[in-house]
Amino acid sequence: xxxxxxxxxxxxxxxxxxxxxxxxxxxxxxxxxxxxxxxxxxxxxxxxxxxxxxxxxxxxxxxxxxxxxxxxxxxxxxxxxxxxxxxxxxxxxxxxxxxxxxxxxxxxxxxxxxxxxxxxxxxxxxxxxxxxxxxxxxxxxxxxxxxxxxxxxxxxxxxxxxxxxxxxxxxxxxxxxxxxxxxxxxxxxxxxxxxxxxxxxxxxxxxxxxxxxxxxxxxxxxxx
Numbered sequence: 001x002x003x004x005x006x007x008x009x010x011x012x013x014x015x016x017x018x019x020x021x022x023x024x025x026x027x028x029x030x031x032x033x034x035x036x037x038x039x040x041x042x043x044x045x046x047x048x049x050x051x052x053x054x055x056x057x058x059x060x061x062x063x064x065x066x067x068x069x070x071x072x073x074x075x076x077x078x079x080x081x082x083x084x085x086x087x088x089x090x091x092x093x094x095x096x097x098x099x100x101x102x103x104x105x106x107x108x109x110x111x112x113x114x115x116x117x118x119x120x121x122x123x124x125x126x127x128x129x130x131x132x133x134x135x136x137x138x139x140x141x142x143x144x145x146x147x148x149x150x151x152x153x154x155x156x157x158x159x160x161x162x163x164x165x166x167x168x169x170x171x172x173x174x175x176x177x178x179x180x181x182x183x184x185x186x187x188x189x190x191x192x193x194x195x196x197x198x199x200x201x202x203x204x205x206x207x208x209x210x211x212x213x214x215x216x217x218x219x220x221x222x223x224x
Contacts, residue, residue, distance in 0.1 A: 002051055003194050004059045004081065006042065007187040008034050008074040009066030009094045010113050011163045015042045016187035017049040018195075024049040025188045034073050042077060056087055058198035060190050063091035064212040065121040065139060066113050071211035079206060088201035089209050092190045095123040096135040098161060098182055101189035108155045111182075112147055112162035120147050120165075121214065124154045132193035139214060144168050151177045161185075 003018045013034045016025040026045040028037045046053060061078035064071045082089040099109040110124040123139045140150065148171050151160050160172055160179040172179045 001195055001198065002055050002057045003191060003198060004042070004046065004056055005061070005092075005187040005190040005194055006038070006059070006074050006078050007062040007185070007190055008038060008070045009062045009064050010070065012186070013038055013041070013070070013074075014187040015045045016191060017045050017051060018191050019049045019051045022049070023188050023191065025186060027186060031070075034070055038073060038077050042081070053081075053085060056085060058082075058088050058090060058194065058201065059085075060090040060092050060194035060198060062094045062097065062187075062190055063210075064094050065115065065214040066094055068213060071213065075209070075211050079209065082203070083206055086203060088198055088203045089206055090194050090197035090201045091209055091212075092193045092197060093135060093137065093212060095121065095139060096125055096130075096132070097190055097193055098185045099123070099125045100130045100132070100135075100192070101185055102159065102161050102180060102182075103184075104159055104180075108158040110147075110151055110154055110158055110160045112160060112165055112168070114162075114165070115141055115214075118143055118167075120144070120162075120168075122147050122150055124150065124158065126155065132196050135193075141214065144171055148172060148175050148177065151175070 005016045014027040059082040061074050095111040099111040108126050112122045161182050163182040
């Protein structure tokens with residue numbers, strides 16, 4: 001299966017192409033320039049793969065929750081490509097995809113993504129829930145103390161994973177909670193789920209595919 005995957009839910013943006021058994025990926029250097037940088041990045045990684053656009057089978061994108069603006073940019077690019085090529089579009093939830101991409105077997109993983117300033121989306125997944133077929137959509141939102149409380153209430157040895165959660169690190173350390181930086185999470189991390197979700201995605205239902213914002217954008221209110 002040939003898949004184009006797009007990830008720009010928070011802090012970074014990237015695109016990956018799976019061409020048969022090979023994976024090609026490119027990452028943007030300046031997340032603040034996602035709007036102007038994402039489409040050239042996608043074109044570049046497709047060219048790098050040597051795959052004709054007409055040979056793509058599906059487009060997948062990281063659907064959130066995450067940055068309101070970045071999610072809109074990501075789905076706009078993904079929908080435009082899928083519509084133009086007549087392909088199905090698969091929405092891959094960000095938190096379980098992040099948790100599942102952590103190479104840490106046998107323990108629960110709590111994935112955390114910043115919401116507005118001082119607030120976070122978080123969800124915990126048991127080892128049995130880290131397979132895409134078993135993902136759940138139970139996402140909570142709260143401040144740093146709420147994240148720490150949720151981690152302490154999770155099963156022993158739970159690992160908290162997130163991207164640039166600097167405010168949380170001292171609190172997690174003080175509570176003895178293991179945490180990992182999610183620099184490894186990128187568009188290629190979406191591919192295992194995309195291979196499953198794309199098979200059931202309907203090209204005729206593109207209009208119904210939407211990001212998982214989980215919050216309303218309020219002008220003038222701090223956010224990412």
